[in-house]
Amino acid sequence: MRKIYFIVCLLAAYIAYSAWVYTAGTVSVVEMDHAAQNGKHIWQRSNCQNCHQLFGLGGYMGPDLTGITTDKRRGSSYARAIILSGGNNMPNYHFTESEVDDIIAYLDHVNKAATANIR
Ligand code: HEC
Secondary structure (H helix, E strand, O other): OHHHHHHHHHHHHHHHHHHHHHHOOOOOOOOOOHHHHHHHHHHHHOOHHHOOEEOOEEOOOOOOOOOHHHOOOOHHHHHHHHHHHOOOOOOOOOOOHHHHHHHHHHHHHHHHHHHOOOO
Protein backbone atom coordinates (compact mmCIF):
# COMPACT_ATOMS: atom_id res chain seq x y z
CA MET A 1 0.00 0.00 0.00
CA ARG A 2 2.86 2.40 0.80
CA LYS A 3 4.20 1.75 -2.67
CA ILE A 4 1.13 3.32 -4.28
CA TYR A 5 1.55 6.52 -2.18
CA PHE A 6 5.14 6.73 -3.31
CA ILE A 7 4.16 6.37 -6.98
CA VAL A 8 1.37 8.96 -6.62
CA CYS A 9 3.83 11.39 -5.00
CA LEU A 10 6.34 10.87 -7.81
CA LEU A 11 3.61 11.39 -10.40
CA ALA A 12 2.41 14.58 -8.71
CA ALA A 13 5.98 15.89 -8.53
CA TYR A 14 6.48 15.07 -12.22
CA ILE A 15 3.27 16.88 -13.22
CA ALA A 16 4.10 19.94 -11.09
CA TYR A 17 7.65 20.13 -12.47
CA SER A 18 6.44 19.73 -16.08
CA ALA A 19 3.81 22.45 -15.59
CA TRP A 20 6.50 24.77 -14.20
CA VAL A 21 8.99 24.03 -17.01
CA TYR A 22 6.42 24.56 -19.77
CA THR A 23 4.96 27.78 -18.36
CA ALA A 24 8.15 29.51 -17.14
CA GLY A 25 8.95 30.77 -20.68
CA THR A 26 12.37 31.59 -22.02
CA VAL A 27 14.35 34.79 -21.68
CA SER A 28 16.79 35.90 -24.35
CA VAL A 29 19.93 37.48 -22.97
CA VAL A 30 20.34 39.58 -26.10
CA GLU A 31 17.48 41.62 -27.59
CA MET A 32 16.86 41.07 -31.29
CA ASP A 33 16.32 44.38 -33.11
CA HIS A 34 14.15 44.89 -36.20
CA ALA A 35 17.01 44.47 -38.71
CA ALA A 36 18.12 41.21 -37.09
CA GLN A 37 14.55 39.89 -37.11
CA ASN A 38 14.26 40.67 -40.79
CA GLY A 39 17.64 39.04 -41.39
CA LYS A 40 16.42 35.93 -39.58
CA HIS A 41 13.39 35.74 -41.88
CA ILE A 42 15.62 36.06 -44.94
CA TRP A 43 17.93 33.40 -43.47
CA GLN A 44 14.97 31.03 -43.01
CA ARG A 45 13.31 31.82 -46.37
CA SER A 46 16.58 31.33 -48.25
CA ASN A 47 17.40 28.00 -46.55
CA CYS A 48 20.89 29.12 -45.56
CA GLN A 49 20.69 26.46 -42.84
CA ASN A 50 20.72 23.71 -45.48
CA CYS A 51 24.41 24.36 -46.07
CA HIS A 52 25.52 26.35 -43.00
CA GLN A 53 25.49 25.65 -39.28
CA LEU A 54 24.61 28.03 -36.45
CA PHE A 55 25.60 26.73 -33.01
CA GLY A 56 26.73 23.56 -34.78
CA LEU A 57 23.28 22.81 -36.24
CA GLY A 58 22.64 22.77 -39.97
CA GLY A 59 24.14 21.48 -43.21
CA TYR A 60 27.83 20.83 -43.71
CA MET A 61 28.38 22.00 -47.27
CA GLY A 62 29.39 25.50 -46.15
CA PRO A 63 31.25 26.67 -43.02
CA ASP A 64 29.70 27.32 -39.58
CA LEU A 65 28.68 30.99 -39.39
CA THR A 66 28.13 31.29 -35.61
CA GLY A 67 30.94 33.75 -34.86
CA ILE A 68 31.66 35.01 -38.35
CA THR A 69 31.04 38.74 -37.75
CA THR A 70 33.88 39.06 -35.24
CA ASP A 71 36.07 36.26 -36.55
CA LYS A 72 39.64 37.61 -37.00
CA ARG A 73 40.17 35.94 -40.37
CA ARG A 74 36.67 36.52 -41.77
CA GLY A 75 34.67 39.37 -40.19
CA SER A 76 31.50 41.11 -41.36
CA SER A 77 32.92 42.87 -44.46
CA TYR A 78 34.12 39.52 -45.80
CA ALA A 79 30.76 37.88 -45.00
CA ARG A 80 28.99 40.79 -46.68
CA ALA A 81 31.02 40.37 -49.86
CA ILE A 82 30.33 36.62 -50.10
CA ILE A 83 26.60 37.03 -49.41
CA LEU A 84 26.36 39.78 -52.06
CA SER A 85 28.20 37.96 -54.80
CA GLY A 86 28.16 34.23 -53.89
CA GLY A 87 31.16 31.92 -54.10
CA ASN A 88 32.28 28.78 -55.91
CA ASN A 89 29.62 26.66 -54.24
CA MET A 90 27.72 29.40 -52.43
CA PRO A 91 24.70 30.59 -54.46
CA ASN A 92 24.32 34.23 -55.47
CA TYR A 93 20.89 35.23 -54.21
CA HIS A 94 21.02 38.71 -55.80
CA PHE A 95 20.13 40.30 -52.47
CA THR A 96 19.81 44.07 -52.17
CA GLU A 97 22.32 45.96 -49.98
CA SER A 98 19.71 46.41 -47.26
CA GLU A 99 18.82 42.71 -47.24
CA VAL A 100 22.50 41.89 -46.77
CA ASP A 101 22.70 44.48 -43.95
CA ASP A 102 19.82 42.66 -42.23
CA ILE A 103 21.44 39.23 -42.67
CA ILE A 104 24.66 40.62 -41.16
CA ALA A 105 22.60 42.10 -38.29
CA TYR A 106 21.15 38.63 -37.69
CA LEU A 107 24.57 36.94 -37.82
CA ASP A 108 25.81 39.63 -35.42
CA HIS A 109 22.91 38.87 -33.09
CA VAL A 110 23.74 35.15 -33.21
CA ASN A 111 27.34 36.02 -32.43
CA LYS A 112 26.35 38.14 -29.40
CA ALA A 113 24.00 35.42 -28.16
CA ALA A 114 26.79 32.87 -28.57
CA THR A 115 29.24 34.88 -26.50
CA ALA A 116 26.86 36.60 -24.03
CA ASN A 117 27.68 34.26 -21.15
CA ILE A 118 31.40 34.00 -21.80
CA ARG A 119 33.42 36.30 -19.56
C1 HEC B 1 24.01 25.34 -51.53
C2 HEC B 1 24.64 25.56 -50.26
C3 HEC B 1 24.67 26.94 -49.68
C4 HEC B 1 23.60 27.73 -49.35
C5 HEC B 1 22.11 27.43 -49.53
C6 HEC B 1 24.16 28.93 -48.74
N1 HEC B 1 25.52 28.86 -48.72
FE1 HEC B 1 26.78 30.21 -47.92
N2 HEC B 1 28.39 29.11 -48.54
C7 HEC B 1 28.30 27.86 -49.11
C8 HEC B 1 29.66 27.35 -49.34
C9 HEC B 1 30.02 26.00 -49.95
C10 HEC B 1 30.56 28.35 -48.86
C11 HEC B 1 32.11 28.33 -48.90
C12 HEC B 1 32.59 29.20 -50.05
C13 HEC B 1 32.34 28.54 -51.37
O1 HEC B 1 32.79 27.41 -51.60
O2 HEC B 1 31.66 29.15 -52.20
C14 HEC B 1 29.72 29.43 -48.37
C15 HEC B 1 30.21 30.58 -47.79
C16 HEC B 1 29.44 31.51 -47.13
C17 HEC B 1 29.96 32.61 -46.34
C18 HEC B 1 31.44 32.88 -46.08
C19 HEC B 1 31.88 32.01 -44.93
C20 HEC B 1 33.33 31.65 -44.90
O3 HEC B 1 33.82 31.30 -43.83
O4 HEC B 1 34.00 31.66 -45.96
C21 HEC B 1 28.90 33.29 -45.84
C22 HEC B 1 28.92 34.51 -44.93
C23 HEC B 1 27.70 32.64 -46.32
N3 HEC B 1 28.05 31.56 -47.10
C24 HEC B 1 26.41 33.05 -46.02
C25 HEC B 1 25.27 32.43 -46.51
C26 HEC B 1 23.94 32.95 -46.32
C27 HEC B 1 23.58 34.19 -45.52
C28 HEC B 1 23.09 32.09 -46.97
C29 HEC B 1 21.60 32.23 -47.14
C30 HEC B 1 21.11 33.47 -47.67
C31 HEC B 1 23.90 31.04 -47.56
N4 HEC B 1 25.21 31.29 -47.27
C32 HEC B 1 23.39 29.97 -48.27
C33 HEC B 1 27.16 27.17 -49.43
C34 HEC B 1 25.88 27.65 -49.28
